[in-house]
Amino acid sequence: MSETLEKFKAFLEEKNQYDHVTTLLYWDMETVTPKAGQAGHVDALTYFSTKSFEMGTSKELGEMLDTLAKPEEFEALDDTMKFIVTRMKRDMDKDKRIPKERFEAFVRAQAEAGNAWRDAKNASDYSVFAPHLRNMIEMTAEMAGYTDPGKEVYDVLLDKYEESMDSATIDRLFEDLKKELIPLVKQILAAKQPDDTKFKGNFDINAQREVQQLLLDYIGFSRESGAVGETEHPFTLNFCSKDVRISNHYHETEPLSAMFSAIHEGGHAIFEQNVNPEYDNTVAGSCNYMGVHESQSRFYENILGRNKNFWLPIYDKLGELLPQFKEISLDEFYREINHVRNSLIRTEADEVTYCFHIILRYEIEKAIFRDHVAVEDLPELWNEKMKEYLGITPGNDAEGILQDMHWSDGSFGYFPSYLLGSIYDGMFLETLEKELGSVDKLLAAGKIGEITKWLNEKIHWYGSTRVPKEVIQNVCGEEVSAEPLIRYFKKKYTEIYNL
Amino acid sequence: MSETLEKFKAFLEEKNQYDHVTTLLYWDMETVTPKAGQAGHVDALTYFSTKSFEMGTSKELGEMLDTLAKPEEFEALDDTMKFIVTRMKRDMDKDKRIPKERFEAFVRAQAEAGNAWRDAKNASDYSVFAPHLRNMIEMTAEMAGYTDPGKEVYDVLLDKYEESMDSATIDRLFEDLKKELIPLVKQILAAKQPDDTKFKGNFDINAQREVQQLLLDYIGFSRESGAVGETEHPFTLNFCSKDVRISNHYHETEPLSAMFSAIHEGGHAIFEQNVNPEYDNTVAGSCNYMGVHESQSRFYENILGRNKNFWLPIYDKLGELLPQFKEISLDEFYREINHVRNSLIRTEADEVTYCFHIILRYEIEKAIFRDHVAVEDLPELWNEKMKEYLGITPGNDAEGILQDMHWSDGSFGYFPSYLLGSIYDGMFLETLEKELGSVDKLLAAGKIGEITKWLNEKIHWYGSTRVPKEVIQNVCGEEVSAEPLIRYFKKKYTEIYNL
Numbered sequence A, B: 001m002s003e004t005l006e007k008f009k010a011f012l013e014e015k016n017q018y019d020h021v022t023t024l025l026y027w028d029m030e031t032v033t034p035k036a037g038q039a040g041h042v043d044a045l046t047y048f049s050t051k052s053f054e055m056g057t058s059k060e061l062g063e064m065l066d067t068l069a070k071p072e073e074f075e076a077l078d079d080t081m082k083f084i085v086t087r088m089k090r091d092m093d094k095d096k097r098i099p100k101e102r103f104e105a106f107v108r109a110q111a112e113a114g115n116a117w118r119d120a121k122n123a124s125d126y127s128v129f130a131p132h133l134r135n136m137i138e139m140t141a142e143m144a145g146y147t148d149p150g151k152e153v154y155d156v157l158l159d160k161y162e163e164s165m166d167s168a169t170i171d172r173l174f175e176d177l178k179k180e181l182i183p184l185v186k187q188i189l190a191a192k193q194p195d196d197t198k199f200k201g202n203f204d205i206n207a208q209r210e211v212q213q214l215l216l217d218y219i220g221f222s223r224e225s226g227a228v229g230e231t232e233h234p235f236t237l238n239f240c241s242k243d244v245r246i247s248n249h250y251h252e253t254e255p256l257s258a259m260f261s262a263i264h265e266g267g268h269a270i271f272e273q274n275v276n277p278e279y280d281n282t283v284a285g286s287c288n289y290m291g292v293h294e295s296q297s298r299f300y301e302n303i304l305g306r307n308k309n310f311w312l313p314i315y316d317k318l319g320e321l322l323p324q325f326k327e328i329s330l331d332e333f334y335r336e337i338n339h340v341r342n343s344l345i346r347t348e349a350d351e352v353t354y355c356f357h358i359i360l361r362y363e364i365e366k367a368i369f370r371d372h373v374a375v376e377d378l379p380e381l382w383n384e385k386m387k388e389y390l391g392i393t394p395g396n397d398a399e400g401i402l403q404d405m406h407w408s409d410g411s412f413g414y415f416p417s418y419l420l421g422s423i424y425d426g427m428f429l430e431t432l433e434k435e436l437g438s439v440d441k442l443l444a445a446g447k448i449g450e451i452t453k454w455l456n457e458k459i460h461w462y463g464s465t466r467v468p469k470e471v472i473q474n475v476c477g478e479e480v481s482a483e484p485l486i487r488y489f490k491k492k493y494t495e496i497y498n499l
Helices: A003-031 A035-056 A059-069 A079-095 A100-123 A126-147 A153-161 A167-190 A205-219 A255-273 A290-304 A308-321 A323-327 A330-337 A354-369 A375-390 A416-436 A439-444 A448-458 A468-476 A483-496 B003-031 B035-056 B059-069 B079-095 B100-123 B126-147 B153-161 B167-190 B205-219 B255-273 B290-304 B308-321 B323-327 B330-337 B354-369 B375-390 B416-436 B439-444 B448-458 B468-476 B483-496
Strands: A226-230 A236-240 A243-248 B226-230 B236-240 B243-248
Touching (some): A003 A035, A003 A059, A003 A079, A003 A226, A003 B003, A035 A079, A035 A100, A035 B003, A035 B243, A079 A126, A100 A126, A126 A153, A126 A354, A126 A375, A153 A167, A153 A354, A153 A416, A167 A354, A167 A483, A205 A226, A205 A255, A205 A308, A205 A448, A236 B035, A243 A255, A243 B035, A255 A290, A255 A330, A255 A448, A290 A416, A290 A439, A290 A448, A290 A468, A308 A323, A308 A330, A308 A439, A354 A375, A354 A416, A416 A439, A416 A448, A416 A468, A416 A483, A439 A448, B003 B035, B003 B226, B003 B236, B003 B243, B035 B100, B059 B079, B079 B126, B100 B126, B126 B153, B153 B416, B167 B354, B205 B226, B205 B255, B205 B308, B205 B448, B236 B255, B243 B255, B255 B330, B255 B448, B290 B416, B290 B448, B308 B323, B308 B330, B354 B375, B416 B483, B439 B448
Parallel strands (some): A226 A243, B226 B243
Antiparallel strands (some): A236 A243, B236 B243
């Protein structure tokens, strides 16, 4: 090993310590830290994020990367190290243009905006969040101006969360979907709806926690390399492939909510637990493409979790844990978990109308960064679009524009990833069935492990080393298209609703 | 403010960030981290502990402390800062003699020994733990040799956990106790024992969690500044007065276990939550004297928690949460929580025989560090002393020498603190009753808040700024003595057991 490579590896190991504790501080703030202790954690998070940022943009690192990028050194590296050097050099060239004090201010503002968002949502008072949102918009644009000067801000943001999927591609995919889904949803909503009476009532929270564990074990979440916490807004986070954590929120009157959140976050976690462990603690490990990531959480949540056969092997156990389910047949259950409604909350939406929740957010984000719509006008714009796509209007901002935390930490451009994930899922499903046969049959036979193994080998293993376009090309051998997803929706809901 | 003072304050703030994340890493390892993720946390813990150690022994800090200790600078400091400078200078003069790489090795060995202890206890296999224990004994002695060269190792250790209480004092107190308690316990064990049949059975774990919350709210634990986790061996830990955490362990067949652990850890937490917040994140904040600390946890657990009147205001609620308690009268409950037994496990012992569990450990620690008894001979020594003091022999090492985690992280000298705490409690109780009147009456009237307020004002507020001898002198106006505790035991158990 060259002297520079050795030094570089030691440097990465040290930088990883700072990233490790910022991850931990974040986890703890969202799952454990009491209210009065938040400020202490924000201080520490700011301090250590800044330390990591300083290391990641330091002259020392820059010189090592320059040396390792020289042909004679580069050619001697293994493939993983080649990826790491190339990727870090690219990121560093962008990030080093951010002034340290602005980065530090941004991290602190993110944490403060997160707290303000929580307070605003609890009080359903947009005015509490508005100044923080304005600040996050301005600072996010400012950061994009440093990293990618001269580029359109929203394009920079889209690329940040789903590299290789530009806004022209996203516009095309979303327009294709809209064209087909608007009439489909109209047809569905006009059809006979199932009776959901049996799903009303109070469902024991402790039993819901046990159901979550049942589901996680069933889909293949490793407890050896995983942990579970409780939070306001469910999320997944990982230190490396050996420590991946999900969090959930239990609602006494909404038993399906925590179940599908568990499957969703479990899908994210299974991805991270199965990345090549050689990539741990480097830019090759973990998956940094949010569309690809969401494709896996949503594959488990929707393609598998909303399939009747997914439940066959475990439905009796579900009834043992939550006795109300003994009174609900599997057919009734299946109908309810695919009950299409025009509803207000994204995370509670069925898989079809969910698409509109994302398209709405995508269009609002474009309105913010391209049309510069003022922050005080956003709730109205939100409500208008809810009316347009779903025919309903939020009763207050907590169930409208304040429902999601994403904008509070400046994650503008993240939302489209969810729908891209579903679009990829349509493609993955068709390929998987070509290679392994019917998913219905695999699930009914209790062979969900074979599906997970396929996803592990085709997608998870590669972590961040393949960008989304490459993932799709490698798995499906085709360009990205919304057609498979549209076919999936049409077939499934035509059957369910007798259209 | 002098330039040095300003620089010093900024330095403390930065050093605190490292201490903050080591505290968090420890909390997370004990309550959340999955098995496969432990190694990553150990790496980070070692890295950041070492960073903090380097700062705490750095030339830069040494120079600042020297400057601030000069009369002209020192006199201008406020009282808190005077304490901080004096204390840090004293500690630094000791710690700076520890070679950094030995400190680092010690931190790593502590974490590894902790994991080995857990495995050994689970398998009840002392041989798994023995090499780690030998290593911890050697390294602990090595550290004491650096910090206090020429002093007897065990005296250094005692002073580390309960400054100002030397081994001559502890020997005197423990001998006084032994003299009175050996015949008292003999009398008790010969008397009629209560029937504990109603306490057998399975008690719902989730309900036990709710009982814990009831108890914590009742004794005055602040949820705003506190959090609760689950672990193998209950403990309390704090970042500052605004973020204090306790952890607990629930046993389905032992409903009293988690209840009294909750009150015990709650007592520690109430202490930390009520230290003068001006001391936060400095050596003045938190209480570093383990005897004084245990005096507060044990005051809540025993003096209050094992008093019948403590339960009067909440006993009906207890029955609502754990229906089996509806069938148990308060008198029966009171008898059982003061049921004196010769039992194997320290943390499950009644308050009287508990004293022997500590005396046994104190004598074994003296045997290790003064008589150099070999590690392989310790289980036998343990079992002999159990036989001598309690007349029983552990069936295996998990319920013998492996039961406590303390020695796995080198906390030799900690155990006596528990009994010192009870000895102080006897004194605090007599003083409190002189000043506020009968504790029985206060508790029966639901005025536990007045007792907490008295403890807050007399003890908690001062954090680490008063050493144990000063605390006792200030609260009781007397030298430390075991007599009040002996009076308390004799009066209470003569009544209960009709002696």
